[in-house]
Amino acid sequence: MAKQERAIRTRRAILEAAGAVFDEHGYTSTTIAMVLERAEVTKGALYFHFASKESLAQAVLNEQVPFGAVPPQPCKLQEIVDMTFVVGQRLLSNALLRGSVRLAVDQETPSGVDHGEPFRQWAQRLTELLELARERGELLPTVKPRETVELLVGSFTGIQLMSRALTDRTDLGERLSVMWAHILPSIAVPGLLPGLDARADRGERVLASQERAAS
Amino acid sequence: MAKQERAIRTRRAILEAAGAVFDEHGYTSTTIAMVLERAEVTKGALYFHFASKESLAQAVLNEQVPFGAVPPQPCKLQEIVDMTFVVGQRLLSNALLRGSVRLAVDQETPSGVDHGEPFRQWAQRLTELLELARERGELLPTVKPRETVELLVGSFTGIQLMSRALTDRTDLGERLSVMWAHILPSIAVPGLLPGLDARADRGERVLASQERAAS
Numbered sequence: 001m002a003k004q005e006r007a008i009r010t011r012r013a014i015l016e017a018a019g020a021v022f023d024e025h026g027y028t029s030t031t032i033a034m035v036l037e038r039a040e041v042t043k044g045a046l047y048f049h050f051a052s053k054e055s056l057a058q059a060v061l062n063e064q065v066p067f068g069a070v071p072p073q074p075c076k077l078q079e080i081v082d083m084t085f086v087v088g089q090r091l092l093s094n095a096l097l098r099g100s101v102r103l104a105v106d107q108e109t110p111s112g113v114d115h116g117e118p119f120r121q122w123a124q125r126l127t128e129l130l131e132l133a134r135e136r137g138e139l140l141p142t143v144k145p146r147e148t149v150e151l152l153v154g155s156f157t158g159i160q161l162m163s164r165a166l167t168d169r170t171d172l173g174e175r176l177s178v179m180w181a182h183i184l185p186s187i188a189v190p191g192l193l194p195g196l197d198a199r200a201d202r203g204e205r206v207l208a209s210q211e212r213a214a215s
Numbered sequence: 216m217a218k219q220e221r222a223i224r225t226r227r228a229i230l231e232a233a234g235a236v237f238d239e240h241g242y243t244s245t246t247i248a249m250v251l252e253r254a255e256v257t258k259g260a261l262y263f264h265f266a267s268k269e270s271l272a273q274a275v276l277n278e279q280v281p282f283g284a285v286p287p288q289p290c291k292l293q294e295i296v297d298m299t300f301v302v303g304q305r306l307l308s309n310a311l312l313r314g315s316v317r318l319a320v321d322q323e324t325p326s327g328v329d330h331g332e333p334f335r336q337w338a339q340r341l342t343e344l345l346e347l348a349r350e351r352g353e354l355l356p357t358v359k360p361r362e363t364v365e366l367l368v369g370s371f372t373g374i375q376l377m378s379r380a381l382t383d384r385t386d387l388g389e390r391l392s393v394m395w396a397h398i399l400p401s402i403a404v405p406g407l408l409p410g411l412d413a414r415a416d417r418g419e420r421v422l423a424s425q426e427r428a429a430s
Contacts, residue, residue: 029243105321106322107379150377155394157372158369179366
């Protein structure tokens with residue numbers, strides 16, 4: 001394995017371990033030693049990639065948006081719907097994503113760490129997609145993409161949080177389906193509505209088709 | 216002052232101090248000593264009302280819903296809209312409410328404390344109001360009150376959280392206004408929409424008229 005490739009793998013292993021530890025213990029109670037033990041790397045390796053607990057937390061926070069990767073769709077609104085369901089589904093199985101969400105949501109994350117960053121990154125990614133949807137004539141003329149996007153990011157955040165508090169996120173798909181049923185009629189042109197798929201198991205189905213395509 | 220009245224005041228002073236300390240430090244870092252110092256009460260007085268830090272946190276959590284008190288409206292949907300804006304407005308000035316919201320939202324709140332409880336209490340209160348709205352013919356026939364309510368509670372939670380992370384909640388009124396602009400057309404009969412007031416400063420105005428009525 002080339003030196004650079006090894007470094008990338010080590011960095012990823014540290015991030016995944018840190019995500020899991022932040023998810024379980026929160027920012028304050030997490031120590032570098034706990035991350036070292038989980039990642040099975042040396043202190044030197046960790047400090048080569050991350051100068052401090054703050055910079056490790058920031059890196060974990062910045063890893064959120066790639067988890068929203070979904071296959072492109074002819075309808076861009078469907079792609080946005082898919083992102084929410086896929087992130088919801090991945091929250092069930094991916095500890096790095098869960099740790100990143102916890103850092104963004106918990107008030108304890110210290111002021112040296114910018115926990116507004118993932119909100120801004122999601123908003124930017126979704127605004128690009130919604131602008132595309134507009135160009136393709138998918139949106140009602142009343143939609144202001146930036147406002148709609150900020151609503152989606154905020155609502156998703158609270159819905160996953162409430163789902164975690166009440167059912168350990170097992171009903172998240174159903175809650176997202178209810179969110180879209182309420183919001184889509186205010187943003188999509190009416191002719192699109194019957195064809196948009198926002199059923200509770202959408203995330204599972206998108207991920208399964210992605211795996212089939214990759215194998 | 217009668218003995219019972221004094222006890223009620225002391226209990227309230229402790230709750231308000233605890234809310235402020237939980238808001239600033241979170242559950243784990245808060246100590247009973249910090250609450251005693253803030254409340255200026257004796258250890259004996261505190262333990263007379265609350266057996267432990269857990270029971271104090273639970274009491275702070277259970278104080279949330281009374282902050283949604285608003286003047287009755289002929290249109291029950293307007294009353295629901297008002298509750299969200301009034302809670303948003305009170306979050307700016309009331310430390311007990313802020314502490315209660317932090318405990319509900321932070322993942323660190325320990326499993327001995329039921330931080331799902333305020334979500335359930337809000338859902339129950341709002342479901343009652345939405346059922347009333349249904350009886351009065353305010354709702355589209357497609358609305359399932361329980362689903363809509365769970366969406367509102369989840370969305371509100373995430374929107375206030377995002378507003379806190381990005382602007383220390385100064386833009387919360389605007390964000391709530393955007394939320395209602397997207398959701399009301401999916402729940403209200405069309406004839407009601409022009410008359411519903413969900414402008415960003417609705418919370419301020421409702422509270423100001425309440426104060427005028429009380430003076």
